[in-house]
Amino acid sequence: MNDYENPDFYSRKAKDEGYFARSIYKLEEIDSRFSLIKKGMKIVDLGCAPGSWCQYLSNIVGDTGLVVGIDYKKILVTAPNIVIVHGNFLRDYNQAEIMTHGPFNGIVSDMAPDTTGDRLTDCFNSSDLVKDALRFSYDHLKKSGFFVAKIFQGGDEKAIFDEMKMAFKTVKWFKPKSCRKISFETFIIGMDFTGKPQLSEEAEDIMDVDNYSGDMPW
Numbered sequence: 686m687n688d689y690e691n692p693d694f695y696s697r698k699a700k701d702e703g704y705f706a707r708s709i710y711k712l713e714e715i716d717s718r719f720s721l722i723k724k725g726m727k728i729v730d731l732g733c734a735p736g737s738w739c740q741y742l743s744n745i746v747g748d749t750g751l752v753v754g755i756d757y758k759k760i761l762v763t764a765p766n767i768v769i770v771h772g773n774f775l776r777d778y779n780q781a782e783i784m785t786h787g788p789f790n791g792i793v794s795d796m797a798p799d800t801t802g803d804r805l806t807d808c809f810n811s812s813d814l815v816k817d818a819l820r821f822s823y824d825h826l827k828k829s830g831f832f833v834a835k836i837f838q839g840g841d842e843k844a845i846f847d848e849m850k851m852a853f854k855t856v857k858w859f860k861p862k863s864c865r866k867i868s869f870e871t872f873i874i875g876m877d878f879t880g881k882p883q884l885s886e887e888a889e890d891i892m893d894v895d896n897y898s899g900d901m902p903w
């Protein structure tokens with residue numbers, strides 16, 4: 686087993702480098718591959734606790750940029766260029782609070798549903814979170830903006846990919862090597878936002894919080 690395959694490698698590295706979570710290396714790999722995040726940008730970080738993505742984003746966007754993070758779990762990160770919304774992203778009032786800081790250059794989501802033990806349910810719950818993040822992005826991303834989301838493979842990812850092709854010039858799948866080998870998560874990346882696509886009524890429906898089958902914290 687080499688260092689990268691050791692399950693503790695990235696956790697130890699994060700601790701040594703002062704990051705709150707090993708997830709930082711997933712975003713770092715995505716960014717070094719696609720060059721998304723730049724000084725002065727305004728970026729939303731969905732599912733940001735404990736805060737390693739916020740740490741990374743805050744360092745790059747600098748004091749002329751802004752990071753708006755949301756999570757219902759405890760968020761540890763603080764910085765002058767980070768605004769935290771503590772709550773559930775699926776709630777309209779929390780989205781309304783985020784959008785007061787928009788429009789945004791990028792929206793990133795590391796949101797993961799609480800797992801149920803049933804892989805199919807977990808995958809579709811993950812897909813639903815991505816669709817919710819996408820619907821928000823369509824209304825609050827600047828032209829040419831980007832979207833990054835974690836998604837569990839085995840749900841509605843094909844439909845999500847097809848939908849994103851209508852809204853972004855380029856759409857890619859990317860699995861960072863820092864994802865745990867056994868994990869079925871991957872990332873979908875949309876670049877060069879062109880505008881909100883025409884969605885079917887069925888696709889629009891997913892936005893309704895009451896249709897969400899995962900556990901709702903509140």
Ligand SMILES: C[S@@+](CC[C@H](N)C(=O)[O-])C[C@H]1O[C@@H](n2cnc3c(N)ncnc32)[C@H](O)[C@@H]1O
Binds near residue numbers: 709736755774796814
């Ligand atoms: C893998 S963790 C994120 C780690 C984070 N990117 C970091 O680097 O510290 C996934 C997070 O998504 C959050 N989450 C899932 N669904 C959410 C929702 N509907 N609203 C807000 N946060 C959500 C969870 O509470 C959890 O903290």
